[in-house]
Amino acid sequence: xxxxxxxxxxxxxxxxxxxxxxxxxxxxxxxxxxxxxxxxxxxxxxxxxxxxxxxxxxxxxxxxxxxxxxxxxxxxxxxxxxxxxxxxxxxxxxxxxxxxxxxxxxxxxxxxxxxxxxxxxxxxxxxxxxxxxxxxxxxxxxxxxxxxxxxxxxxxxxxxxxxxxxxxxxxxxxxxxxxxxxxxxxxxxxxxxxxxxxxxxxxxxxxxxxxxxxxxxxxxxxxxxxxxxxxxxxxxxxxxxxxxxxxxxxxxxxxxxxxxxxxxxxxxxxxxxxxxxxxxxxxxxxxxxxxxxxxxxxxxxxxxxxxxxxxxxxxxxxxxxxxxxxxxxxxxxxxxxxxxxxxxxxxxxxxxxxxxxxxxxxxxxxxxxxxxxxxxxxxxxxxxxxxxxxxxxxxxxxxxxxxx
Amino acid sequence: xxxxxxxxxxxxxxxxxxxxxxxxxxxxxxxxxxxxxxxxxxxxxxxxxxxxxxxxxxxxxxxxxxxxxxxxxxxxxxxxxxxxxxxxxxxxxxxxxxxxxxxxxxxxxxxxxxxxxxxxxxxxxxxxxxxxxxxxxxxxxxxxxxxxxxxxxxxxxxxxxxxxxxxxxxxxxxxxxxxxxxxxxxxxxxxxxxxxxxxxxxxxxxxxxxxxxxxxxxxxxxxxxxxxxxxxxxxxxxxxxxxxxxxxxxxxxxxxxxxxxxxxxxxxxxxxxxxxxxxxxxxxxxxxxxxxxxxxxxxxxxxxxxxxxxxxxxxxxxxxxxxxxxxxxxxxxxxxxxxxxxxxxxxxxxxxxxxxxxxxxxxxxxxxxxxxxxxxxxxxxxxxxxxxxxxxxxxxxxxxxxxx
Numbered sequence: 001x002x003x004x005x006x007x008x009x010x011x012x013x014x015x016x017x018x019x020x021x022x023x024x025x026x027x028x029x030x031x032x033x034x035x036x037x038x039x040x041x042x043x044x045x046x047x048x049x050x051x052x053x054x055x056x057x058x059x060x061x062x063x064x065x066x067x068x069x070x071x072x073x074x075x076x077x078x079x080x081x082x083x084x085x086x087x088x089x090x091x092x093x094x095x096x097x098x099x100x101x102x103x104x105x106x107x108x109x110x111x112x113x114x115x116x117x118x119x120x121x122x123x124x125x126x127x128x129x130x131x132x133x134x135x136x137x138x139x140x141x142x143x144x145x146x147x148x149x150x151x152x153x154x155x156x157x158x159x160x161x162x163x164x165x166x167x168x169x170x171x172x173x174x175x176x177x178x179x180x181x182x183x184x185x186x187x188x189x190x191x192x193x194x195x196x197x198x199x200x201x202x203x204x205x206x207x208x209x210x211x212x213x214x215x216x217x218x219x220x221x222x223x224x225x226x227x228x229x230x231x232x233x234x235x236x237x238x239x240x241x242x243x244x245x246x247x248x249x250x251x252x253x254x255x256x257x258x259x260x261x262x263x264x265x266x267x268x269x270x271x272x273x274x275x276x277x278x279x280x281x282x283x284x285x286x287x288x289x290x291x292x293x294x295x296x297x298x299x300x301x302x303x304x305x306x307x308x309x310x311x312x313x314x315x316x317x318x319x320x321x322x323x324x325x326x327x328x329x330x331x332x333x334x335x336x337x338x339x340x341x342x343x344x345x346x347x348x349x350x351x352x353x354x355x356x357x358x359x360x361x362x363x364x365x366x367x368x369x370x371x372x373x374x375x376x377x378x379x380x381x382x383x384x385x386x387x388x389x390x391x392x393x394x395x396x397x398x399x400x401x402x403x404x
Numbered sequence: 405x406x407x408x409x410x411x412x413x414x415x416x417x418x419x420x421x422x423x424x425x426x427x428x429x430x431x432x433x434x435x436x437x438x439x440x441x442x443x444x445x446x447x448x449x450x451x452x453x454x455x456x457x458x459x460x461x462x463x464x465x466x467x468x469x470x471x472x473x474x475x476x477x478x479x480x481x482x483x484x485x486x487x488x489x490x491x492x493x494x495x496x497x498x499x500x501x502x503x504x505x506x507x508x509x510x511x512x513x514x515x516x517x518x519x520x521x522x523x524x525x526x527x528x529x530x531x532x533x534x535x536x537x538x539x540x541x542x543x544x545x546x547x548x549x550x551x552x553x554x555x556x557x558x559x560x561x562x563x564x565x566x567x568x569x570x571x572x573x574x575x576x577x578x579x580x581x582x583x584x585x586x587x588x589x590x591x592x593x594x595x596x597x598x599x600x601x602x603x604x605x606x607x608x609x610x611x612x613x614x615x616x617x618x619x620x621x622x623x624x625x626x627x628x629x630x631x632x633x634x635x636x637x638x639x640x641x642x643x644x645x646x647x648x649x650x651x652x653x654x655x656x657x658x659x660x661x662x663x664x665x666x667x668x669x670x671x672x673x674x675x676x677x678x679x680x681x682x683x684x685x686x687x688x689x690x691x692x693x694x695x696x697x698x699x700x701x702x703x704x705x706x707x708x709x710x711x712x713x714x715x716x717x718x719x720x721x722x723x724x725x726x727x728x729x730x731x732x733x734x735x736x737x738x739x740x741x742x743x744x745x746x747x748x749x750x751x752x753x754x755x756x757x758x759x760x761x762x763x764x765x766x767x768x769x770x771x772x773x774x775x776x777x778x779x780x781x782x783x784x785x786x787x788x789x790x791x792x793x794x795x796x797x798x799x800x801x802x803x804x805x806x807x808x
Contacts, residue, residue: 045731046725046728046729047727047729047730047731047732047733047734047735048727048734077721078724078756080737080756080757112721113721113724113725114720114721114724223728223729225728303707307799307800310800317481320482320517320518321450321452321517323451324451324629325450326451327449327451329451330451330452331451332451332452332482333484352484354518391800393797393800393801395711396711396714396795396796396797396799396800397797
């Protein structure tokens with residue numbers, strides 16, 4: 001059987017096992033590259049930063065990483081010195097077992113905040129894991145599953161493309177609980193590729209692609225203490241090195257990276273048990289992408305819009321009001337608004353004026369589980385897209401009874 | 405019977421009647437001062453601004469207003485030229501009937517967005533209203549009720565105090581639907597006083613007091629197209645004019661104004677049918693009031709915190725994470741956190757470390773309908789307070805089935 005996942009990338013080995021932090025499921029993963037890889041990452045903007053991120057931020061500064069260790073079940077956040085030493089032990093233990101420098105290791109955690117970090121279980125697990133590292137595709141699946149918390153399915157992606165005549169592979173795994181258990185709502189994504197690209201150029205690509213993917217999904221507007229997206233590219237594909245954004249192969253690599261991150265981001269949105277709908281928000285005809293992005297975020301973050309979608313309510317007043325809430329100088333009198341599902345949309349506003357609509361037909365479209373909302377500003381050529389879930393009674397129920 | 409309300413202010417007359425915009429209840433109010441009053445206001449920050457606000461912003465520029473006309477049932481927002489002409493007709497009709505300049509009139513609306521404005525009904529109502537204006541206290545109650553939409557009770561306040569040896573009166577009315585029908589969630593507040601204060605100094609007091617009251621309550625994070633707070637002070641108390649913030653009487657006036665606005669703001673929060681709890685958020689020991697305010701807003705806007713309060717869940721991880729989300733450089737390792745009701749609080753975090761707590765006792769405290777949350781930053785002397793409701797299943801139910 002040929003299953004393509006992160007192990008389909010040249011030089012990548014991994015594993016995922018049960019170390020005992022969780023009661024039953026796999027809870028520890030490692031991704032290893034046979035050679036040090038160019039590396040780039042983005043980290044949470046929250047002022048409260050999990051301990052492993054403090055270490056990972058330092059280790060990635062020189063743009064070189066060879067292995068990533070991720071535990072689930074304990075977020076190692078708000079754990080103070082004990083937690084910091086635990087995260088340090090994760091890196092040191094992995095480095096020792098892999099016989100590489102600790103600075104080549106990224107560490108990440110996801111799970112409950114504020115619980116003491118189970119250092120012994122995790123480091124024992126790392127020692128057990130290293131001899132098992134393999135490029136067998138089963139191992140990619142084990143790793144993808146071991147980083148989950150309350151996710152209901154593993155999130156994986158794989159792409160093949162060409163750069164300078166060479167075949168290049170890119171694989172990724174992610175986790176994010178969607179809507180329900182936000183103490184564990186860390187978003188983690190790890191992408192590996194065998195493309196040859198330098199770390200500085202890779203960082204530019206990652207920052208831009210994260211802005212268009214993970215930064216455009218709405219879970220509940222909060223960032224987590226543990227959010228992290230890391231991309232490793234080990235060069236084993238042998239393509240001519242992409243050493244700047246002006247390199248002819250850069251656009252191809254960037255497009256594939258963006259495609260991968262959007263794919264993983266949409267999987268995260270789709271995994272909201274508390275959610276009943278997947279909503280795609282597009283703002284078009286904007287003067288700049290930045291303006292379009294702000295409007296997408298303002299609309300998709302609005303509890304009122306999200307609750308209206310749950311209720312299949314074509315409530316354009318709330319959408320316009322949420323857009324105005326972004327305070328970027330939105331002129332609703334120029335705006336067209338379309339609502340519907342993926343296949344059919346109905347124009348509900350034309351230049352700020354309500355259109356004559358068949359309300360029953362539109363409500364039928366809004367029964368779909370995939371909603372598309374398009375807002376045309378008619379002020380320019382730029383656009384942005386975002387993805388979110390609706391706000392449901394289940395979301396509130398789940399979130400009101402979590403820790404206790 | 406002696407009921408003190410806005411009609412207890414010298415020179416203030418008002419009325420509220422049913423003009424026919426709503427099917428049954430009073431829907432049109434007027435507040436009139438026998439002499440032109442110093443006036444100050446704050447308006448919505450939303451890019452989409454209701455038509456009456458466009459006119460009121462112009463009329464208040466010279467700091468002099470003599471009458472306020474407010475209709476409910478139709479927000480006159482997203483109504484274009486037709487709506488603008490309707491709002492203009494409101495002001496012109498009132499000015500004609502009162503025999504004053506139109507520039508002395510403020511107009512405000514609240515109700516459904518995007519419906520054509522019923523100009524004829526409203527102007528007919530104004531003509532019927534003017535002869536009825538009176539300082540009888542019943543009229544204050546009529547006015548307070550006529551500005552409501554889905555509010556479940558009228559919101560009024562009255563204060564007496566002394567300035568320079570003279571007795572001064574201050575009355576206020578407000579509306580705000582709390583949580584349920586946010587298409588109508590306009591926050592309106594109108595305060596009248598007979599204090600003698602110049603318009604410029606009054607504007608400074610109003611801006612500051614609004615920042616500490618209406619800007620510190622959380623409905624659902626969205627601003628409405630129609631939000632407006634206006635304060636009229638007609639000078640009939642005869643106190644020496646307060647002509648700057650350095651005037652010895654200014655602090656007394658300011659404190660009373662802040663007390664009034666906080667009183668009205670808390671009434672608005674209390675009127676959330678979809679809400680089960682009133683939550684007071686205090687951030688103490690901050691380097692600056694601005695930092696404290698940002699943290700209060702970040703915590704009280706968090707869906708996760710609000711859902712946890714609904715579930716009586718002392719989930720300190722969410723509170724710390726929401727504080728970190730403000731991205732102001734919050735250091736949780738210095739922070740103390742207390743949770744409970746008005747009378748009893750339990751320390752759940754001490755310098756960032758979870759305290760040993762009696763979880764059952766704390767959960768019992770959180771059954772109270774008035775929750776107090778105190779976050780001590782231990783970094784300075786400033787503080788801020790805010791008020792909000794919890795996020796309940798009822799909130800989502802109501803908001804998913806509103807217009808259609």
